[in-house]
Amino acid sequence: MYYFIVNPNSRRGRGESIWKKLEETLRTYGVDYQVFLTEKPGDARGFARTLTEGCRDSTIIVAVGGDGTVNEVLDGLCFCGSVTLGYVPAGSGNDLARSLKLPKNPVKCLKKILHPEHYKILDxxxxxxxxxxxxxxxxxxxxxxxxxxxxxxxxxxxxxxxxxxxxxxxxxxxxxxxxxxxxxxxxxxxxxxxxxxxxxxxxxxxxxxxxxxxxxxxxxxxxxxxxxxxxxxxxxxxxxxxxxxxxxxxxxxxxxxxxxxxxxxxxxxxxxxxxxxxxxxxxxxxxxxxxxxxxxxxxxxxxxxxxx
The missing domain is CATH 2.60.200.40 (Tumour Suppressor Smad4)
Incomplete structure (x- = not known):
């Protein structure tokens, strides 16, 4: 199961259009997923906390948005079990994606998450x-x-x-x-x-x-x-x-x-x-x-x- 935390308002609505493309790909591949759409500041933090608090199982959370969305997701994570984070950049700055050299194409980014070859354990x-x-x-x-x-x-x-x-x-x-x-x-x-x-x-x-x-x-x-x-x-x-x-x-x-x-x-x-x-x-x-x-x-x- 993949859990997507999506900021549809990132980059003045670009996040919503990106998510629609990603969702088409997920359905095409028959991926089991659940999506949480943010409406206001703090929502991504709350979703991340709800998904990981007290959870001992392996959890894959994918943030779709800008650096601020990733920040909230990170801030809300509870490292009780094994948590893996994926990221599809959809913001205006995307400094994390730039540093990690993630693909600019969101669908390519998603495919790397669905078929991972490389992981990093970051500070x-x-x-x-x-x-x-x-x-x-x-x-x-x-x-x-x-x-x-x-x-x-x-x-x-x-x-x-x-x-x-x-x-x-x-x-x-x-x-x-x-x-x-x-x-x-x-x-x-x-x-x-x-x-x-x-x-x-x-x-x-x-x-x-x-x-x-x-x-x-x-x-x-x-x-x-x-x-x-x-x-x-x-x-x-x-x-x-x-x-x-x-x-x-x-x-x-x-x-x-x-x-x-x-x-x-x-x-x-x-x-x-x-x-x-x-x-x-x-x-x-x-x-x-x-x-x-x-x-x-x-x-x-x-x-x-x-x-x-």
């Missing part, structure tokens, strides 16, 4: 935030605080986004939103504590991102050295007095190169604690975690079993 991350009430959010691709979080927040209500998506310009949607947030961005003082022992202070941090996979924002390679199977987070800190230096960082990430800008610092660690003096936007896989001053991040190594 995932956990972000913790909150004071009066503490929240834990898993992430499959990346999490961040600062300008990249602000970009993700703005895209949730970005009215022009649908026009870009119709042109298949997901990366440039993020670039356009990034330019807007670059103009608005203000740096903050603070520090990051790596593995509980190494403290790195900064005075002009615009963003700090933590990566399981190299990409975020629809193909921006902020962490070229990130390895999803090494049990480590790849950290990128953009700390500079000159806001103009951010342009070089964005362009380097856009073209998949590691920034040589002096303001860009890179670290690897199993866990990190970040403190900023001014509240800054936080995201996990592009999903909002509001504005925070303190967050904790850690890598859970070799836990997520995926069909690739």
């Amino acid at each position: 995932y991350g956990v972000l913790t935030y909150g004071e009066d009430e503490v929240f834990h959010r898993r992430f499959a691709v990346s999490a961040g605080i600062g300008m990249d979080g602000a970009v993700c927040h703005s895209l949730l209500n970005f009215k022009a986004k649908s026009r870009f998506l119709k042109l298949s310009a997901g990366k440039f949607t993020y670039l356009f939103a990034g330019v807007i947030q670059l103009i608005k961005a203000k740096p903050s003082k603070g520090y990051i504590l790596l593995n509980g022992v190494r403290k790195v202070e900064f005075n002009h941090a615009y963003f700090i991102s933590a990566h399981i996979h190299p990409y975020e924002g629809g193909g921006f390679k902020f962490a070229p050295d990130a390895d999803s199977e090494d049990g480590q987070l790849s950290i990128c800190i953009m700390n500079t007095r000159k806001k103009g230096n951010l342009i070089q960082v964005l362009l380097s990430a856009l073209f998949g190169r590691k920034s040589l800008n002096k303001g860009a610092r890179f670290y690897t660690c199993r866990e990190a604690l970040i403190h900023v003096e001014q509240p800054m936007a936080v995201h996990v896989d592009g999903e909002s975690c509001f504005c925070q001053t303190d967050v904790q991040l850690r890598c859970i190594g070799k836990r997520l079993h995926m069909i690739v």
